[in-house]
Amino acid sequence: MKLTGAQIFVESLIKERVEIMFGIPGGALLPTFDVLYGEPIRFVLTRHEQGAAHMADGYARATGKVGVCIATSGPGATNLATGLATANMDSIPVVAFTGQVATHLVGNDAFQEADTTGVTRSITKYNYLVKDVKELASIIKEAFCIARTGRPGPVLIDFPVDVQRASCEFVYPREVNIRSYKPKYDGHPQQIKKAVELIKESERPVIYAGGGIIISEASGELREMARITKIPVTLTLMGMGAFPQDSELFLGMLGMHGTYFANQAIQNSDLIIAIGARFDDRITGRLDAFAPQAKIIHVDIDPTSISKNVKVDIPIVGDAKNVMKEMNKLLSKPGLKNIEKRKKWQKQISRWKKENPLTYKKDDKLRPQYVVEKICEATKGKAIITTEVGQNQMWAQQFYKYNYPRHFITSGGLGTMGYGFPAAIGAKLGKPEKIVFDIAGDGSFQMNIQELATAVNNKVGVKVAILNNGYLGMVRQWQELFYKKRYSATDLTANPDFVKIAEAYGASGIRVSKKDEVEGALEKAISLDGPVILDFLVEREENVFPMVPTGARLDEVIRGLA
Amino acid sequence: MRHTISVSVENKPGVLARISSLFSARGFNIDSLAVGETEQRDISRMTIIVKGDEKILEQVMKQLNKLIDVIKVTDFVEQPHLERDLVLIKVNAGKGKRSEVLEIVDIFRAKIVDVASNSVIVEMTGDEEKILALVNMLKPFGIKEMVRTGIVAMGRG
Secondary structure (H helix, E strand, C coil), X not given: CEEEHHHHHHHHHHHCCCCEEEECCCHHHXXXXXXXXXXXXXXXXXXXXXXXXXXXXXXXXXXXXXXXXXXXXXXXXXXXXXXXXXXXXXXXXXXXXXXXXXXXXXCCCCCCCCCHHHHHHHHCCEEEECCCHHHHHHHHHHHHHHHHCCCCCEEEEEEEHHHHHXXXXXXXXXXXXXXXXXXXXXXXXXXXXXHHHHHHHCCCEEEEECHHHHHCCCHHXXXXXXXXXXXXXXXXXXXXXXXXXXXXCEEXXXXXXXXXXXXXXXXHCCEEEEECCCCCHHHHCCHHHCCCCCEEEEEECCXXXXXXXXXXXXXXXXXXXHHHHHHHHHHCCCCCCCHHHHHHHHHHHHHHHHHCCCCCCCCCCXXXXXXXXXXXHHCCCCCEEEECCCXXXXXHHHHCCCCXXXXXXXXXXXCCCCCHHHHHHHHHHHCCCCXXXXXXXXXXXXXXXXXXXXXXXXXXXXXXXXXXXXXXXXXXXXXXXXXXXXXXXXXXXXCCCHHHHHHHHCCEEEEECCHHHHHHHHHHHHHCCXXXXXXXXXXXXXXXXCECCCCCCCCCCECCCC | CEEEEEEEEECCCCHHHHHHHHHHCCCCCEEEEEEEECCCCCEEEEEEEEECCHHHHHHHHHHHHHCCCEEEEEECCCCCEEEEEEEEXXXXXXXXXXXXXXXXXXXXXXXXXXXXXXXXXXXXXXXXXXXXXXXXXXXXXXXXXXXXXXXXXXXXX
């Protein structure tokens, strides 16, 4: 039977088991939305295309499935761009569809036309312009495959309106065969052997693991590796949740706002076992002074991540889960050397931990760190936490205890303000049984505040905890520390009344200005079914510490007051 | 160091843009780029000549390999291979000078492919060195226009 492009689009998505998609219609998508009218797939109408892209991304991070979003041509497509770049930097599987002007008008500066494949080429894993309806089904099949395999990422399909109307026989391909795309999942056995030898001989080893562990569902293997070897583990921002926080082997996060002890451990180690992480500039600090005595084993599925910034001694290209499984098999055989020296190393680390714990000033003022700790208590550490970007993001990382993968959702690579709220909506729709909190700043929240309508409209009970300091706080912190307190363009005291805003949209709003009101407010927020905005009026000039300034060595730390 | 990189790619729109942007995003200038079909119609082969920092170049090679449309990447830097470029040179060759130009063209085994009253167009294929040598010899006569196809390369054997 012949189907139109629009029908093929919907049928293909059903074949891919897509349950939900996010987006906004437009002129270049009318045939497609006509097919979506009967809701063969749940459609969530957002209020801005950026929100749609972040929702698809948040859904993907929370569930491990591919997130799907759709926007019209021109401005719809360019509005998606920030969301695609966010997903691209953090390796998140998203398939985005954009309407496009009719093929005979492409390149004509037609109404609502943009060169979408050109604009998104460098911020997607791959993209397509569908020129013939006969290619559509196989393009969609390929797109989903590329998005979710190898190092995952966003794939965009630009879908001209005349192709949506054209028709052909629908056959959904069973499998994909792209001759130039064969991700490598198994590590080279010889390299794995060498790595294990190095681990057995090391005296001061550290495991440094990142988002790759979450993506490949390898937190079990990571826990196992640490258990067998007793090697301490530090995680990147993207890796949070991959390792239990109460383990004595856990060092917290490393890097710019990492713990003092994680950074000390890295700088003094003789072996770094890097898994699914990419040594970016927020991690390494001054590159030529990074871990000067350490040899480096690097496991990553993406060969371009290896030896990009830091020279690696043993590269292993492969999937974190597969490679760690093999390593664990070899590691569990006897032969660990230097047991005494390792005990000394563990003692040293415990001393660093004891001397410089992660803390803040505990007085009767309402401090943002306290709010995050209380959110952790109120949700028993089991909520999905999303964040915006800036101080809120770092406090959310430092003071909530993440024990499960896919429970900390944050824009790590691109650092997109406005990410957390739509991502929370996407996560909650993917995991409705979970409590979902967006730990927000007053600046970031306003960058996608319009999605309150989406949350209310779809009865998505996300909770937003605004750590409201009336500043673009992280920039203000840098201005305080490095620009003589010249607070240039960072004051947000003209903020709206967030409680009234929540109510205007039909959500609930709660304002908290005193420390002793926090627990009650959180309890109330959690007990309410719908979306809730909590406006915490926190200490205005609280800073995120510890901090390694840009260009400094990892052990040149500003420790702050505590 | 100068590298001659050969890249086999899917013959599809957008592929050239993907590849050239890999270089430009890292501040690399491409000295020469030639693209054409291969023995298989759906595969094109690009020859890229580029100079630059070895570490960045290694990264670019990995990035090339990572591109979904790229089938094979070869760096000919230390491999026996042939390089050929084709050049067209429109050179002044008025009455008194024409025979001198023809003599040079002969020595280089180049060809005259067009003659006008005051100029000729010389065509030659060869590697970089040979082309530069011809250009140097013709310069004194006055080169009015020059165009090159870009270098193509193939491994020996």
